[in-house]
Amino acid sequence: MSAHENAREGYDFAHPLPLPLLAGTFVVLTMLTILTVAQASFEFGSIDVLIVMVIATVKAILVGAIFMHLAWDKPFNIICFIGSFVFVGLFIMFTLFDSRATVKDDIPILDDGIVTASAEK
Amino acid sequence: MATTDAGLASDAHDKPGHGHSDHGHGDHDHDHPSYLAHHFDTPEQQFDSGKLGMWLFLVTEVLFFSGMFCAYAIFRSWRPEVFEGCSQFLNTKLGAINTGVLLFSSFTMAWGVRCAQKEQHKLLTVMLATTLSCATVFLGVKAIEYSHKWHLGLLPAGLFSYDPANLHPEGGPNYLAWICAPFIAITIGVAIWLVVSFLRGAKFQFECAKPLFVVCLFFFVGVGLGTILESGADKEHSSHDTVAVSDAHGSEPGEGHAAVEGHDSHADAVASTDAEPATDHSTDLALIERLASDSTNTGLKADLEARKMQSELASGGIVYDVVDDTSATVAHAEDNVLRPSRAGVFFSIYYCMTGIHAIHILAGIGVMVWLLVRSVRKDFNHNYFGPVDYVGLYWHIVDMIWIYLFPLMYLIR
Structure with missing residues (x-):
């Protein structure tokens, strides 16, 4: 692209991402996947879910920022997208609060066939 | 935003052969290139508008999936042991391979956007075909996963009919063949x-059909890959089982899961009540509980039941009369995990989430085929790559959802 073309406003706005950056992101994402699978074979107790979610979130941020160009995108698009996750957080949090509060109102299960092998004994 | 040629553009709606951007940008007067819709002033404005629309759509997608993640969170918080137990039925290797495949397809998609921006038409077609191939490999592996589970009776609640004593029920349909049938027809x-198109010398059609045929074939590569990994896993399972069977009184060889999980969950149940700090005599309770875990010790069980209820009442909880017929039977001792109504719910959530995700993959395949045809037609250039970019965004969000789905479903310990 010659220089005079860039003078035209509203044209030539594309900013192709360098290939090494894309490839590097892919490599990091693959590493993180291996890490997630590897950590599953260790016992971390109750923080298990937390670790998994942190790794997944790091991966999601990488995908969002680089593959989806969010790092170079318009702030409004970023706000929309991040905003959706904020509302998802609120939604799940409050539903969980509610479910915790009412978990004792469990209606017992009656007469339900059980398929464990040892039931035959 | 550029408003330099507002007004000028509207009446200069020319669609001659030089619609490509590489003609002189110097002449402002008449140029409204063919790729620029008449209601936009500049390609950038067109791109930004489309992109905003796409982001808003993606927001609705995130919210749509959040409903299912919420269901997951609630059911998991209610019965963590069921999720732990049932997750063992999901093949981690297949899930991990699929994650890798999707990540790679995300990479090729992002590369494709770069190609569109740089007007590398040939490479763009290759990238789109690669992304599509990854998508079909993903579906091929999924076909193996689903058919294997359906065969075992690991179905959603209501249909769940898994029986460790009868792993290979006769007379079921060949699920894999049914899943593959439409793909075979398409291929x-x-x-x-x-x-x-080759015989008639239709060059353009031939150029489109070539990569699409490769894409179709990759579905069967996926099926093959899934079969290999699944059979490997089966061998592993059976070797585990020989160990498991010895203490899993009399389950058929082939799948000791049920018994193993029964024990696990029981151990967990004991552990969790150990941790409950609610009452002063909690250690006492735990001891009795351990004794009561012997299913024949019905007297102790009843005693334990009563004590628990008492402490529940004391702490102000609402208590229903949970003493039903099953509580005093052998069946109740092994309990949990594989009750159809509980395991079935796990599989309902599993099929719902992964199934809707797979439908999104199918939709992605649909739009990417459209992109592929357009890229063969050399429709995209450095001022008009919006469609590639938008589909890319959609594809990345599908990937992102899988990034969360994979550990939440397959990697529960």
Whole structure:
């Protein structure tokens, strides 16, 4: 692209991402996947879910920022997208609060066939 | 935003052969290139508008999936042991392979956007075909996963009929064949299209059909890959089982899961009540509980039941009369995990989430085929790559959802 073309406003706005950056992101994402699978074979107790979610979130941020160009995108698009996750957080949090509060109102299960092998004994 | 040629553009709606951007940008007067819709002033404005629309759509997608993640969170918080137990039925290797495949397809998609921006038409077609191939490999592996589970009776609540004593029930349909049937039909159709377009010398159609045929074939690569990994896993399972069977009184060889999980969950149940700080005599309770875990010790069980209820009442909880017929039977001792109504719910959530995700993959395949045809037609240039970019965004969000789904479903310990 010659220089005079860039003078035209509203044209030539594309900013192709360098290939090494894309490839590097892919490599990091693959590493993180291996890490997630590897950590599953260790016992971390109750923080298990937390670790998994942190790794997944790091991966999601990488995908969002680089593959989806969010790092170079318009702030409004970023706000929309991040905003959706904020509302998802609120939604799940409050539903969980509610479910915790009412978990004792469990209606017992009656007469339900059980398929464990040892039931035959 | 550029408003330099507002007004000028509207009446200069020319669509001559030089619609490409590489003609002189100097002449402001008449140029409204063919790729620029008449209601936009500049390509950038067109791109930004489309992109905003796409982001808003993606927001609705995130919210849509959040409903299912919420269901997951609630059911998991209610019965963590069921999720732990049932997750063992999901093949981690297949899930991990699929994650890798999707990540790679995300990479090729992002590369494709770069190609569109740089007007590398050939490479763009290759990238789109690679992304599509990854998508079909993903579906091929999924076909193996689903058919294997359906065969075992690991079905959603209501249909769940898994029986560790009878792992290979006779008379079920060949699920894999049914899943593959539409893909076989499509592959044959594309092959015919390929041959016909070649014979008739329809160059453009041939150029489109070529990569699409490869894409179709990759579905069967996925099926093959899934079969290999699944059979490997089966061997592993059975070797585990020989160990498991010894203490899993009399389950058929082949799958000791049920018994193993029964024990696990029981141990967990004991552990969790150990941790409950609610009452002063909690250690006492734990001891009795351990004794009561012997299913024949019905007297102690009843005693334990009563004590628990008492402490529940003391702490102000609402208590229903949970003493039913099953509580005093052998069946109740092993309990949990594989009750159809509980395991079934796990599989309902599993099929719902992964199934809707797979439908999104199918939709992605649909739009990417459209992109592929357009890229063969060399429609995209450095001022007009919006469609590639938008589909890319959609594809990345599908990937992102899988990034969360994979550990939440397959990697529960």
